Amino acid sequence: MAIETFEGLADTLGQENPARDRPVVCVQGLGFVGVAMAIAVADARNTRGEPRFNVVGVELPNPDGKGKVEAINAGRMPMANSDVRLHEALERARREGNLVATTDASAYGLASITLVDIQLDVENRGDRPSVDFTGLRAAIRTLGESMPRGSLVIVETTVPPGTCTHVVAPELESALATRGLPVDSILLAHAYERVMPGAEYLDSIINFWHVYAGHSPAAADACEAFLSRVINVDKFPLTRLMSTTASETAKVLENSYRATNIAFMEEWGRFGEAVGIDIFEIVEAIRVRPTHDNIRQPGFGVGGYCLTKDPYLADIGAREFFGHEGLDFPFSHTAVGINKAMPYVSVRQVEALLGGQLDQKEILLLGVSYRRDVGDTRYGPSESFVREAEARGARVSCHDPLVEYWPEMDRHLPGEIPSARGFDAVVFAVPHGAYAEIDLEGWLAGATPLVFDANAVLSLAQRKAFRNLGCEVASIGRGRNCE
Ligand SMILES: NC(=O)c1ccc[n+]([C@@H]2O[C@H](COP(=O)([O-])OP(=O)(O)OC[C@H]3O[C@@H](n4cnc5c(N)ncnc54)[C@H](O)[C@@H]3O)[C@@H](O)[C@H]2O)c1
Numbered sequence: 001m002a003i004e005t006f007e008g009l010a011d012t013l014g015q016e017n018p019a020r021d022r023p024v025v026c027v028q029g030l031g032f033v034g035v036a037m038a039i040a041v042a043d044a045r046n047t048r049g050e051p052r053f054n055v056v057g058v059e060l061p062n063p064d065g066k067g068k069v070e071a072i073n074a075g076r077m078p079m080a081n082s083d084v085r086l087h088e089a090l091e092r093a094r095r096e097g098n099l100v101a102t103t104d105a106s107a108y109g110l111a112s113i114t115l116v117d118i119q120l121d122v123e124n125r126g127d128r129p130s131v132d133f134t135g136l137r138a139a140i141r142t143l144g145e146s147m148p149r150g151s152l153v154i155v156e157t158t159v160p161p162g163t164c165t166h167v168v169a170p171e172l173e174s175a176l177a178t179r180g181l182p183v184d185s186i187l188l189a190h191a192y193e194r195v196m197p198g199a200e201y202l203d204s205i206i207n208f209w210h211v212y213a214g215h216s217p218a219a220a221d222a223c224e225a226f227l228s229r230v231i232n233v234d235k236f237p238l239t240r241l242m243s244t245t246a247s248e249t250a251k252v253l254e255n256s257y258r259a260t261n262i263a264f265m266e267e268w269g270r271f272g273e274a275v276g277i278d279i280f281e282i283v284e285a286i287r288v289r290p291t292h293d294n295i296r297q298p299g300f301g302v303g304g305y306c307l308t309k310d311p312y313l314a315d316i317g318a319r320e321f322f323g324h325e326g327l328d329f330p331f332s333h334t335a336v337g338i339n340k341a342m343p344y345v346s347v348r349q350v351e352a353l354l355g356g357q358l359d360q361k362e363i364l365l366l367g368v369s370y371r372r373d374v375g376d377t378r379y380g381p382s383e384s385f386v387r388e389a390e391a392r393g394a395r396v397s398c399h400d401p402l403v404e405y406w407p408e409m410d411r412h413l414p415g416e417i418p419s420a421r422g423f424d425a426v427v428f429a430v431p432h433g434a435y436a437e438i439d440l441e442g443w444l445a446g447a448t449p450l451v452f453d454a455n456a457v458l459s460l461a462q463r464k465a466f467r468n469l470g471c472e473v474a475s476i477g478r479g480r481n482c483e
Contacts, residue, residue: 002106006054009107010100013073017097022054025226026111028139030057030068030101032305032376033156033193034117035078038101039086040205041115042093044230052229055093056110057101065103072101080375080402082433083201108146113226116140116155117193122309122316129312131160131320137171144175144186152187152222154212155244158251158306160313162321164190164244169215188215189223190244192251198373209236213247248317255310256332262296262307263335266342269298269477273349276479280456298477300429300455301342301381303370308379311336343381346454346476347388350425353450353474359393364423364449367430367457368400368413375402382429383408385454397423401434417443425450428457440465450474 059065191212214220311332
């Protein structure tokens, strides 16, 4: 039976205090973006301090989707994260009774607004990348079949420029036609998140600048009105762009810029190592120039769901929607390739430092997520490191304070950092806060493995302490003679 009211849905889910009489916002997809968005929207308050919206997170009825729904309905985050404020906001939503989750798509029938936060994978991450729109089309169709007249769809998924115009709008229109409704019965807008999972997860949504555009002026106005109720727009004003294609492009361009900036530093890391200087020290010296303050630094590699694929999306949009076969994106494409190759540099350096071969060597890899203080392992460089080192004969043990199970490698990881004894090398790959707090002497317990800092994880004091305890220490981006 179709869901008829928010209160009824909340009631069936055992919410003690189901909220009523507020506009309902559905969030389609409870992944890293959707979960945080659902909580942020549920936490938005009016001037009297009351919640503005009732929020329903909607997932697919598969085991993963059901797990996420169960977690939200039980007041738990579906994924590990270190942002206390996000946990507190989830608690508040539970107390207010204004956030629930379901796999029942009839919930969209309640929605004044639906935020589309589903994934869109890039396939064949090679020369001719492509996107399969089947999942996105189906998701949008569901909205067109059930959302009320006058409601608003905001696509937040990162898509090839042109997608809202050439895929989303036609799919919505065709679904509306089956209901005998005119094309403008549901408004369509694009906005994007710059969400940063980690310690500032919630702030990266509500205390951050947003860019948006409407498929029509009315949709742009409606999107602006919604974002203004959730985001701290007094301090972080919104930017409206001329079209959804422009807004889609802004997201793709800013991520391509960042991926390229990171890739650019890779060759300078090799240079620093070769000539015996510390590139991190140099980068700090350069960053004092306001024009250069976001220059990146050498590292272990780039992972996560965004920077590894977004630089391909403009190329796909140009070909798929605008018939431009000849537009090249050499910087963006090369950046992805360079970033992907980075962890192999660490494998080769560790191999050289261990006498030129890894066969039978025991390596401890500290950090398998793609970013500090985040439990997301998607497309992480640690996966490439482990596969390559093991292909060369090493045995690699892994730890990550935020990852109990590593799905890409089908490995369960220990909760505690394994003792350093018995390892030929310890590789610090991710600058998780927990690694700054290791009692080095107690942990080493007399062992003297090679310590390899692949990602500026260790402080100068830690590197010195390791050396004083008898370990050889080497770093990506620093010559051997550097401290
Ligand atoms: N991860 C980030 O930090 C980040 C930041 C900014 C933007 N983005 C973009 O946001 C989008 C989502 O990213 P993510 O990391 O949250 O992805 P994700 O894979 O973690 O989550 C997507 C979720 O959508 C669900 N889903 C798919 N189809 C659905 C449907 N028809 N109905 C309901 N649920 C459905 C999936 O089951 C999954 O749980 C992507 O386009 C990504 O590029 C991600």
